[in-house]
Amino acid sequence: MTEAEDRKPRSDEARYDPEITSEFAIPQGLDVPKGAGEGETTSEFAMPEGLPAPPQPPAAEPEGSAFSPPRTYSAKDAPAAFTPPAGVPLVSLIKDAPWQDRMRTMLRMPVTERPAPEPVQREEEGGPAVPRVLDLTLRIGELLLAGGEGAEDVEAAMFAVCRSYGLDRCEPNVTFTLLSISHQPSLVEDPVTASRTVRRRGTDYTRLAAVFRLVDDLTDQETEVSLEEAYRRLAEIRRNRHPYPGWALTLAGGLLAGAASVLVGGADPIVFLAAAVGAMLGDRLAWLCAGRGLPEFYQFTVAAMPPAAIGVALTLAHVDVKGSAVITGGLFALLPGRALVAGVQDGLTGFYITASARLLEVMYFFVGIVTGVLTVLYFGVQIGGRLNPEAKPGSYQEPLVQIAASMLLSLTFAVLLQQERSTVLWVTLNGGVAWSVYGALRYAGDISPVASTAVAAGLVGLFGQLLARYRFASALPYTTAAIGPLLPGSATYFGLLSMAQNDMDEGLVSLAKAASLAMAIAIGVNLGSEIFRLFLRIGSAGKRRAAKRTRGF
Numbered sequence: 001m002t003e004a005e006d007r008k009p010r011s012d013e014a015r016y017d018p019e020i021t022s023e024f025a026i027p028q029g030l031d032v033p034k035g036a037g038e039g040e041t042t043s044e045f046a047m048p049e050g051l052p053a054p055p056q057p058p059a060a061e062p063e064g065s066a067f068s069p070p071r072t073y074s075a076k077d078a079p080a081a082f083t084p085p086a087g088v089p090l091v092s093l094i095k096d097a098p099w100q101d102r103m104r105t106m107l108r109m110p111v112t113e114r115p116a117p118e119p120v121q122r123e124e125e126g127g128p129a130v131p132r133v134l135d136l137t138l139r140i141g142e143l144l145l146a147g148g149e150g151a152e153d154v155e156a157a158m159f160a161v162c163r164s165y166g167l168d169r170c171e172p173n174v175t176f177t178l179l180s181i182s183h184q185p186s187l188v189e190d191p192v193t194a195s196r197t198v199r200r201r202g203t204d205y206t207r208l209a210a211v212f213r214l215v216d217d218l219t220d221q222e223t224e225v226s227l228e229e230a231y232r233r234l235a236e237i238r239r240n241r242h243p244y245p246g247w248a249l250t251l252a253g254g255l256l257a258g259a260a261s262v263l264v265g266g267a268d269p270i271v272f273l274a275a276a277v278g279a280m281l282g283d284r285l286a287w288l289c290a291g292r293g294l295p296e297f298y299q300f301t302v303a304a305m306p307p308a309a310i311g312v313a314l315t316l317a318h319v320d321v322k323g324s325a326v327i328t329g330g331l332f333a334l335l336p337g338r339a340l341v342a343g344v345q346d347g348l349t350g351f352y353i354t355a356s357a358r359l360l361e362v363m364y365f366f367v368g369i370v371t372g373v374l375t376v377l378y379f380g381v382q383i384g385g386r387l388n389p390e391a392k393p394g395s396y397q398e399p400l401v402q403i404a405a406s407m408l409l410s411l412t413f414a415v416l417l418q419q420e421r422s423t424v425l426w427v428t429l430n431g432g433v434a435w436s437v438y439g440a441l442r443y444a445g446d447i448s449p450v451a452s453t454a455v456a457a458g459l460v461g462l463f464g465q466l467l468a469r470y471r472f473a474s475a476l477p478y479t480t481a482a483i484g485p486l487l488p489g490s491a492t493y494f495g496l497l498s499m500a501q502n503d504m505d506e507g508l509v510s511l512a513k514a515a516s517l518a519m520a521i522a523i524g525v526n527l528g529s530e531i532f533r534l535f536l537r538i539g540s541a542g543k544r545r546a547a548k549r550t551r552g553f
Helices: 012-016 099-107 131-144 150-164 207-217 227-239 246-263 269-291 296-316 323-333 337-348 350-381 399-416 421-444 448-471 481-486 489-499 504-534
Strands: 170-174 178-183 191-198
Touching: 099 150, 131 150, 131 170, 131 178, 131 191, 131 207, 131 227, 150 170, 150 178, 150 207, 150 337, 170 246, 191 337, 207 227, 246 269, 246 323, 246 399, 246 481, 269 296, 296 323, 323 350, 323 489, 337 350, 337 481, 337 504, 350 489, 399 481, 421 448, 421 481, 448 481, 448 504, 481 504, 489 504
Parallel strands: none
Antiparallel strands: 170 178, 178 191
16 A cells, blocks of 8 residues: 555545544543643653652763763773874973974984974975975985984984974985985875985085075974975075185195194194195195096095105104104094094994994095005105104193194184184184193193093083084084094004004004094094083973983893
8 A cells, every 4th residue: 555545534524524633633622721732741751740850960961972971980090091193292392492402302202202293384285295395305414414414413404304394204214325214194195205315425514504504494483485495595505615715725734734743742843834735735636636536545545645755754854853743744634533423423323324334434544544654654664764653742842832733723624624614713712622621631630641532522522512502503513623633643643653664563552542532532522412412401302312222132
């Protein structure tokens, strides 16, 4: 039976009598009380009339609401809180802290515990262009790594650039010659990975400082830098020429060697001039080899020969000067102190692959220097040169002259590193302080040279970090040139001389001493920087997590 047929009246009487439509119809003549219609409460759960109303509970969410706690809920026995997908930050980050500290802190945190990036005003419509942001990040990291920056600082800069453009879940990875970064938009999407190879390296701290300023502007919430503007500034940084011409670098190398000869006891003007001429000849020969495309190993070998040859020539000519001071001064301009400090710093911060590659590079440079000097010393000894390894030069006993020589050495070292003119004065003063502390501990306090060098290098790292925080820049321009007076030039020379005279035991002892002094410099600089972060909270981001690594098992 259809619905239409069911609605039809069942009889003709029902069809024509509109009053009889239901058995619930009220008969005519019966008085019905007002309000007692069919819509009144008829449920068996209705409260009978005459009973008092039960007490009403306080106003709350209706029973069964998702926001109302159950009646058996207890705050003491509550389950663990739910962790949101973006993660809960466990480290309090100060917004006014330098971006280096904030990024290092977040890099050491697990990905799930990192705070989500704050809204960035530079985002384009439709979200950030992920491939372009990753490419910009890799280009910035390439300039920093090629300029000698440590692996941890390069990772922090890359991480800061990604977060400044709103990219969360980014993982940068830095090795000695390869940079890579991976971005995963969400847990269910495929990651986007890009990489870049670092093929050319050059020492230009002016360019390094410009890259740091760019990263600082990108991480500043008050400075708006679009992707196009960032690419334009990066291109200008690449095109900028070095601040000092080639002749100034050659002259600086000569003055550095002359100042180093004064520090090791060569107070005679002839020694100063001979060391300067030898270093400048070595520099020009190295430039010639570089123009011919020879590897750096041979460049260091050729550059080490002229100072050694001049020292041997003065000895053969029976000139009453210290030929050892001439050779030692020439070695100061060649010792790879910058690469050594960066390699040890990478090892101390947990980047063992990069540290191994940097230290291997230092070893090759050192072997090149050894080859050049040993070749000249061997022929000098064979033709009658009387180079006495027992007559080791001591420091010139005039503190003011020593301090002036150390400051000149730091100044010329800063010029060789292509530093900005505004930083040269600060690093010169830092170098003078380092040598003053070393001289006071070594000669006045009669403390071992390794301990004295470590303490002086620690102060260099401390003051360098302080100046870097004050000027919101990299610490390298304020520390690398300042360690120049502490480099183990004399220990290296006398070790090589003993080996040239077939005294292998004495030579190995001197070279081991030189290696110990070099490690003391590198560890001292790194320790000074870490002490600054621990105790001097000027612009710091609180405690930084250490890397979670095994301890012997």
